[in-house]
Amino acid sequence: MALKLTEKLHVVDNVWSFRFSSDTPFDWTAGQFVQVELPHDKPDGEGTKRWFTVSSAPFEGALQITTRVTGTTFKQALAALPVGGELTLVDPPDGDFVWEDTDKPKVFVAGGIGVTPFHSILKQRAHDHAPLDVSLVCAGRTADLPFKDEVDQWTKSDPHLRVHYVIAQPLSAKSLAVLEPDLMSSLVYVSGPEPMVETLGDQLRAAGLPEAQIKQDFFPNYTEANY
Numbered sequence: 001m002a003l004k005l006t007e008k009l010h011v012v013d014n015v016w017s018f019r020f021s022s023d024t025p026f027d028w029t030a031g032q033f034v035q036v037e038l039p040h041d042k043p044d045g046e047g048t049k050r051w052f053t054v055s056s057a058p059f060e061g062a063l064q065i066t067t068r069v070t071g072t073t074f075k076q077a078l079a080a081l082p083v084g085g086e087l088t089l090v091d092p093p094d095g096d097f098v099w100e101d102t103d104k105p106k107v108f109v110a111g112g113i114g115v116t117p118f119h120s121i122l123k124q125r126a127h128d129h130a131p132l133d134v135s136l137v138c139a140g141r142t143a144d145l146p147f148k149d150e151v152d153q154w155t156k157s158d159p160h161l162r163v164h165y166v167i168a169q170p171l172s173a174k175s176l177a178v179l180e181p182d183l184m185s186s187l188v189y190v191s192g193p194e195p196m197v198e199t200l201g202d203q204l205r206a207a208g209l210p211e212a213q214i215k216q217d218f219f220p221n222y223t224e225a226n227y
Helices: 073-080 112-127 148-157 173-179 194-206
Strands: 002-012 015-021 033-037 049-053 063-068 086-094 106-111 135-140 162-167 187-193 214-219
Touching (some): 049 112, 063 112, 106 112, 112 135, 112 148, 112 214, 173 194, 187 194
Parallel strands (some): 106 187
Antiparallel strands (some): 002 015, 033 086
16 A cells, blocks of 8 residues: 655654555554555665554544654655655554553553654544543653653643653663552553563563563664664
């Protein structure tokens, strides 16, 4: 399926959002991901395909991907894609990193660009006038966090949403438990660079959090040095 670029939006730092339309309607659930392909000259070893979480909310209709524009040939080709240019949707939206109805408290943990699925989920729920009954932990190398302005606006409009910003400090199960004393009884979503998500998941399991209470979303090719 062809996706046509309709808009480029600078988010913060080297983070950009790219919005696409399609002549063929399709649906997704907030928090899901897609695989896209962008053929370009002399692709590097990472190739012409990428997985991206859809950072827009389903009600918006337009599919948006948000990413750090790095020096890879794919990211450079994406940044250079003109409005009206196209890439290909390889696979339909997929994934279970979505809102789960449960009586347990929810804790969303985002490492840098890993905030994208939470942006989609919270934006959709805000649009639906559903309670944002979540604790969101946003970690970053600097205070230039993607979508911070929107998150702050949601906290003003819905007191159920509680936000912790963790800047230039590593996340751990211990530090999360300080922020969220009910962590071990919560459903915990962790999204961000793959090493961070793996390490934090292992720590949470070792601390006693049941497997059924952990959801993980891995962002490959990111580390704590570039997330």
